[in-house]
Amino acid sequence: MESLHMNDKDIVVPGDLLASGMGYLPSKGSYRDGEKVYANRVGLLSVEGKVLKVVPLSGNYAPKIGDKLIGQVTDVLFSGWRVDLFGPYSAVLGVKDATSEFIGRGANLAELFGLGDLIVCKIVNVTSQKLIDVSLKGPGLQKLKGGRTLKVNAAKVPRIIGKDSSMLGMIMQATGIKIAVGMNGIVWIDGTPEGEVVAVETIEKIQNEAHLSGLTNKIKDFLEHKTGKKVVAQAIPAEGES
Amino acid sequence: MPYPKRFDGRKFDETRPIVAKVGIIARADGSAMFQIGKTTAYAAVYGPRTLHPKWMQNPKTGVLRCEYNMLPFSGHGERVRPGGGRRAREIGMVTENALLPVLDLREYPNAVVDVYIDLPQTDAGTRCAGICAASMALADAGFEMTDMVAAVAVGNVQGSIVADLTYEEEQNKTETEGVADTPVAFMPNSGKLTLLQMDGHNTRADLKRALEMGREVCKKIVAIQKAALRAKYKGE
Numbered sequence: 001m002e003s004l005h006m007n008d009k010d011i012v013v014p015g016d017l018l019a020s021g022m023g024y025l026p027s028k029g030s031y032r033d034g035e036k037v038y039a040n041r042v043g044l045l046s047v048e049g050k051v052l053k054v055v056p057l058s059g060n061y062a063p064k065i066g067d068k069l070i071g072q073v074t075d076v077l078f079s080g081w082r083v084d085l086f087g088p089y090s091a092v093l094g095v096k097d098a099t100s101e102f103i104g105r106g107a108n109l110a111e112l113f114g115l116g117d118l119i120v121c122k123i124v125n126v127t128s129q130k131l132i133d134v135s136l137k138g139p140g141l142q143k144l145k146g147g148r149t150l151k152v153n154a155a156k157v158p159r160i161i162g163k164d165s166s167m168l169g170m171i172m173q174a175t176g177i178k179i180a181v182g183m184n185g186i187v188w189i190d191g192t193p194e195g196e197v198v199a200v201e202t203i204e205k206i207q208n209e210a211h212l213s214g215l216t217n218k219i220k221d222f223l224e225h226k227t228g229k230k231v232v233a234q235a236i237p238a239e240g241e242s
Numbered sequence: 243m244p245y246p247k248r249f250d251g252r253k254f255d256e257t258r259p260i261v262a263k264v265g266i267i268a269r270a271d272g273s274a275m276f277q278i279g280k281t282t283a284y285a286a287v288y289g290p291r292t293l294h295p296k297w298m299q300n301p302k303t304g305v306l307r308c309e310y311n312m313l314p315f316s317g318h319g320e321r322v323r324p325g326g327g328r329r330a331r332e333i334g335m336v337t338e339n340a341l342l343p344v345l346d347l348r349e350y351p352n353a354v355v356d357v358y359i360d361l362p363q364t365d366a367g368t369r370c371a372g373i374c375a376a377s378m379a380l381a382d383a384g385f386e387m388t389d390m391v392a393a394v395a396v397g398n399v400q401g402s403i404v405a406d407l408t409y410e411e412e413q414n415k416t417e418t419e420g421v422a423d424t425p426v427a428f429m430p431n432s433g434k435l436t437l438l439q440m441d442g443h444n445t446r447a448d449l450k451r452a453l454e455m456g457r458e459v460c461k462k463i464v465a466i467q468k469a470a471l472r473a474k475y476k477g478e
Binding site: 011042060130 | 389
């Protein structure tokens with residue numbers, strides 16, 4: 001007998017029986033044991049036809065090629081920098097990937113990026129042993145000057161950014177501050193103290209209500225109430241994020 | 243049967259009242275509280291994070307490290323000396339072994355997942371409460387787990403098979419009749435055992451009966467654990 005034991009958008013926990021029957025296909029966050037499909041993490045169940053997926057509600061960041069992250073330079077190497085990604089694994093930024101300028105043999109690399117500098121970078125390679133290479137070549141990738149960072153739940157970063165950066169665009173428009181968000185859950189903000197306070201509150205609100213529907217409108221009302229400005233939700237191009 | 247009725251009036255297969263909460267330690271990556279009667283366990287999960295000392299690292303998989311700790315004032319009048327000891331180390335090890343079958347840490351080579359279990363109040367069944375709390379905390383931290391793990395102590399008190407012994411029951415041996423205390427942990431979906439220890443003497447038949455009782459009780463505990471997890475994520 002083929003049957004679905006949970007509904008779409010239900011909160012599932014590890015070991016929950018999602019469906020029985022060979023017709024259902026386990027995807028991310030679920031697995032098959034014989035005839036049965038079980039959840040293997042806490043998340044929201046998404047049923048797409050016969051495919052069962054569990055969208056994580058918590059958890060750590062898993063590095064993927066192409067992800068944009070915020071990291072901190074923690075060491076200067078022979079021909080690059082070690083970058084802390086605020087997770088279990090650190091990355092290496094090679095000189096080649098850091099700048100298009102010519103850097104001569106024996107140059108002092110610390111002049112380009114010193115210890116403690118924050119950078120917005122992109123993952124170009126991840127090995128099975130989680131050795132990570134990052135690059136600064138690409139739109140919006142740069143060294144960050146000033147500002148401060150917050151740590152948020154990496155599972156909720158997509159909601160903070162919003163569809164086509166719409167959520168970020170709203171916060172920036174309402175508060176007039178600069179924000180950069182890394183997939184590793186690091187948010188960098190820089191602007192007026194009042195703007196930063198509102199931005200931090202907004203980001204916390206998004207984190208707490210990330211799984212609820214109609215979030216964009218709620219945040220819009222929240223921002224309008226806090227700043228007294230009219231806020232329009234609109235998509236902004238990827239380069240404008242930082 | 244010299245122990246026809248339990249001291250606190252419970253049925254033989256009935257646990258003490260259970261309270262389970264998830265997400266109670268704000269700074270931890272995952273956390274949970276599991277209270278069963280007068281035994282309370284808190285578990286906090288940190289990680290995955292880089293494992294030091296480096297020689298403990300395993301390039302094939304992440305390492306699970308559980309620390310079991312009874313707080314100094316938690317026992318029965320005697321002060322529990324802090325700092326851990328032989329007993330705490332052993333329980334930490336069996337907790338790791340009880341949880342590893344549901345966890346797959348191969349995604350985190352050279353890293354460690356730390357689970358700290360603290361018991362502010364104890365009345366027997368601490369390793370089981372610790373495992374229950376740790377299992378919820380790991381799920382809360384977002385790890386992929388094939389199932390939850392629930393644990394309970396089952397035993398033979400003077401010939402009666404009972405679940406979830408209290409300290410009073412554990413001590414209730416006479417000249418002729420002993421007490422067997424058998425903490426067990428189960429993965430309820432597969433019904434497989436992940437922890438089995440025994441103190442005292444038991445017959446083969448009674449042990450079998452105790453294990454069967456443990457399996458059923460663990461299913462009930464898992465329902466409570468899952469409800470607590472759902473409550474956290476629904477409430478947020």
